[in-house]
Structure formats: structure tokens, C-alpha cells
Amino acid sequence: MTAVLDTAGPAAPPRANGELVFAEPWESRAFGMAVSLADAGAFTWDAFRDRLVARIAAWEAEHGAGGPGAPEFRYYACWLDALEDVLVDGGALGGDDVAARSTELAARPAGHDHRDDEHGHGHGH
Amino acid sequence: MTDAPTRRPEPAQRTEALESLLVERGLIDPAVMDKFIKTYEQDVGPLNGAKVVAAAWTDPEYKERLLAEGTAAIKEFGFGGPQGEHIVVLEQTDDVHHVVVCTLCSCYPWPVLGLPPSWYKDPAYRARVVREPRKVLHEMGLDVPADKKIEVWDSSSEVRYLVLPQRPAGTDGWDAEALTPLVTRDAMVGVAVVAAP
Numbered sequence: 001m002t003a004v005l006d007t008a009g010p011a012a013p014p015r016a017n018g019e020l021v022f023a024e025p026w027e028s029r030a031f032g033m034a035v036s037l038a039d040a041g042a043f044t045w046d047a048f049r050d051r052l053v054a055r056i057a058a059w060e061a062e063h064g065a066g067g068p069g070a071p072e073f074r075y076y077a078c079w080l081d082a083l084e085d086v087l088v089d090g091g092a093l094g095g096d097d098v099a100a101r102s103t104e105l106a107a108r109p110a111g112h113d114h115r116d117d118e119h120g121h122g123h124g125h
Numbered sequence: 126m127t128d129a130p131t132r133r134p135e136p137a138q139r140t141e142a143l144e145s146l147l148v149e150r151g152l153i154d155p156a157v158m159d160k161f162i163k164t165y166e167q168d169v170g171p172l173n174g175a176k177v178v179a180a181a182w183t184d185p186e187y188k189e190r191l192l193a194e195g196t197a198a199i200k201e202f203g204f205g206g207p208q209g210e211h212i213v214v215l216e217q218t219d220d221v222h223h224v225v226v227c228t229l230c231s232c233y234p235w236p237v238l239g240l241p242p243s244w245y246k247d248p249a250y251r252a253r254v255v256r257e258p259r260k261v262l263h264e265m266g267l268d269v270p271a272d273k274k275i276e277v278w279d280s281s282s283e284v285r286y287l288v289l290p291q292r293p294a295g296t297d298g299w300d301a302e303a304l305t306p307l308v309t310r311d312a313m314v315g316v317a318v319v320a321a322p
Contacts, residue, residue, distance in 0.1 A: 021166050021240045026137040028166060029144055031240075032158035035207060039161070042152055045207065046282050053229040056248075065248035075231065075246040077136050084143065092152060093143075101142035102134040 027076040034083050043086045051082035051089075165240050171310035173204045174237035174287055178313065179304040181214075182292045192216060195287065199237060208285060209236035216289045217318070221274045224262065224315035225286040226254045232280035234287050238310055245314065255279070265316045288313050293321040 022028040038045045055078040063070045087093040133139070147153040177199055181188035191198040195214040199205065212234050215223040227233065228251050233241040244250050244265075254261045258275045262268070269275055278286045290312040296304060311317035 023243075024137065026140040028162045029140050029158070030136070031165070032162040033140075033144060033147065033153060035161045035165075036153050036158045037147070038207070040152070040157075049230060049232070049282050052231075056230050060248050065252040073246075073248050074136075075243070080136050080140060080143070084139075087143075087147075092150070093146065097146055098139055098142050099134065101146055102138045105138060105142055105145070106134065 022076070024076075027079075030076055030080045030083060034079065037083075037087075042092060043090055047090075048082060048086050051085040052079060055079075055081045055085070165235065169235065170239035171237075171308075171313060172305075173202065173239075174234070174310070174313045175305045175308035176202060176301070177204070177237055177287070178289055178308045179301040181289055182304055183299075183301045188289075191289070199287075204236040206236050208232065209234055210285075211283055212237065212285050212287055214287050214289050215276075215278060215315070217291045217315070219273075219291075221276055222262075222269045222315065223276050223278060223286075223288050224254060224258055225278050225280060225288060226251055227280040228252070228255060229281075232282065232285055234285035237287055238313060242310070262316060265311075267317050288315040290319045293319045295321045 022031065034048055037043060038048060056075075059073065059078055063073075084093065084098055088095050134142070144153070144155075148155060177191065180202075181191050187198065187201075190201075191214050195212040196205070196209065198214075199209070199212055215225075217223060227245075231241050231246045233245065250261065255277050258277050259269055262275070280286055290308065292304070293307065296307070307319050307322060309317055309319065312319045
């Protein structure tokens with residue numbers, strides 16, 4: 001697997017001051033969904049951003065700007081909420097669809113985390 | 126977020142539910158998604174921005190183009206795409222120190238810096254760097270001289286900013302390839318300077 005850009009050698013250090021881009025696998029899935037949906041024209045990036053701004057503002061209104069004792073800010077939780085918002089607003093999703101599907105998934109028998117016909121789930125693979 | 130009356134499933138499960146619905150409805154192709162994720166997780170990072178900065182340090186004409194028309198000059202390297210539609214480049218000088226924030230969310234020039242670090246998304250940074258930039262920068266390890274002006278730039282849906290740091294002393298005669306590794310992400314956001322080698 002050859003990356004497009006140098007990952008080693010003299011030009012690598014600027015990448016090394018980075019950090020894990022995604023703290024948990026689901027965050028990368030939520031990110032990938034938003035980017036590919038916008039790229040495919042399911043919604044505009046600005047429409048998504050507006051919902052993201054609103055979700056972040058709502059979190060901050062509730063918890064403050066990260067003062068002592070505030071719960072940890074979970075950026076991608078806001079991101080996921082915003083993604084659901086923009087899809088529901090655009091009619092691609094019903095308001096209860098995700099909750100209903102979550103319940104179905106939760107009811108799967110233990111040890112059956114992956115459906116064989118699906119690819120790239122957020123549990124690492 | 127403990128026991129609210131109607132407890133929402135955890136994000137990991139909601140994400141999986143959402144993805145399965147969207148795949149079923151033909152709205153996303155997991156392979157395309159994987160490609161986007163890999164691109165931003167592995168391939169696009171601050172190295173792109175570092176190359177742009179090193180070019181500006183070594184080629185006065187490129188620097189002029191970069192400051193005049195950031196997006197187009199950055200595209201000369203083939204860097205472009207989402208969140209890079211309108212990139213404005215801010216030059217650090219002896220008199221002014223620029224620092225970038227997105228007060229509302231997390232707008233950030235992905236094509237040159239990759240995805241933002243967690244502190245950039247953090248409510249505390251986003252709120253405080255506007256009010257007390259000198260103090261926040263000090264806490265992040267950067268002491269801006271008292272007589273130097275600090276300008277805080279708030280990213281928006283229209284504009285993303287890339288900071289062009291000052292070339293460090295002791296690099297006379299270095300070419301762009303040698304300079305590139307010196308340039309850090311934090312210097313290109315304006316929360317650090319590029320240290321002398």
C-alpha cells in the first residue's frame with residue numbers, strides 16, 4: 001500500500017507532530033459518511049456545517065466551554081448528531097430510523113457483530 | 126448523559142445503524158467511504174502545508190502568488206478538495222503574529238493540514254483564544270513579545286486560513302526540501318513558531 005505522499009524520510013516530521021485523527025473507529029465512520037455524502041451531493045457541506053455549528057452550540061450551552069467539572073467534549077458525537085439532522089431534514093432518513101435500526105442491531109445474538117455482506121464496520125477489521 | 130428517560134444508543138451503535146441504513150438505501154458506498162477515510166487519516170496531513178511553506182520561503186515569486194491567491198497557489202502542488210475551496214494565507218512578520226481559530230465549529234484547511242487536532246476543536250480553545258490570545262498562546266508554549274500585535278482569525282464556511290510562519294534563523298542557503306521538515310502543523314495554525322534547527 002503506497003501512500004501518495006512521503007510517510008518516511010526527510011519530509012516526514014511534519015506529520016509526526018500530529019496525533020490520532022480519530023479517537024475511536026466509529027468516529028472515522030461518521031466522518032467518512034459525511035464527507036462521501038456531501039461529495040455525492042446528498043447535501044451541501046454548508047448545510048452540514050450549519051447543523052454541526054448548532055449541535056456544538058447546544059452542547060456548549062448545556063455544559064459550558066469546558067470549565068472544571070464539565071464533561072469531556074465529544075466532537076464527533078456532535079458531528080454524528082449533525083449528520084442525522086441534515087439527513088432527516090433532507091428527507092433521506094425518518095426521524096426514528098436510526099433509533100429503530102440501533103435497537104435491531106443491539107438485539108443481534110452475541111458474537112455476531114458483523115454481517116458477512118457488509119464491509120468496513122466501525123469495529124476495526 | 127446517564128439515565129435520561131429515553132436513553133439514546135451510544136454513538137458507536139448509532140453510527141453502525143446509520144451506515145447500514147445508508148448503504149441499504151444506496152446513499153453511500155462503503156468502498157468510497159473507506160477511500161475518503163484513508164485519504165484523511167493517512168495521506169493528507171500537515172506535510173502538504175509544510176511543502177507550501179518551504180516553497181514560499183525559497184521562491185519569492187511563489188510566495189507572492191501564495192499571499193495573493195492562496196487556493197490557486199496551493200493547487201499548483203495538486204493540493205485541493207473539501208475544506209480547501211478558499212484558503213487565505215497569513216504571513217507572520219516581525220510586527221504581527223497571526224493565530225487561527227474556528228469559533229463556531231472546526232473549519233480548518235484540510236488539503237494542507239489534514240484534519241484538525243483535538244485542541245483546535247475544543248470549546249476552551251475556541252472561546253478563549255479570541256478573548257485572551259496572548260495568555261492562551263503562552264499556555265501552549267508560545268510567548269509572543271509584548272510589543273508584537275496578535276491578530277486572531279476566525280475561520281468560516283467561506284474562508285480557511287493557513288499561516289505562513291517566519292523562516293527560522295540559521296537556514297541560509299537551505300533548499301525547500303531541507304526546510305520542509307522544520308515546519309510544524311502548530312506553526313501553520315499560529316500557535317507556535319518554527320524553531321531554528
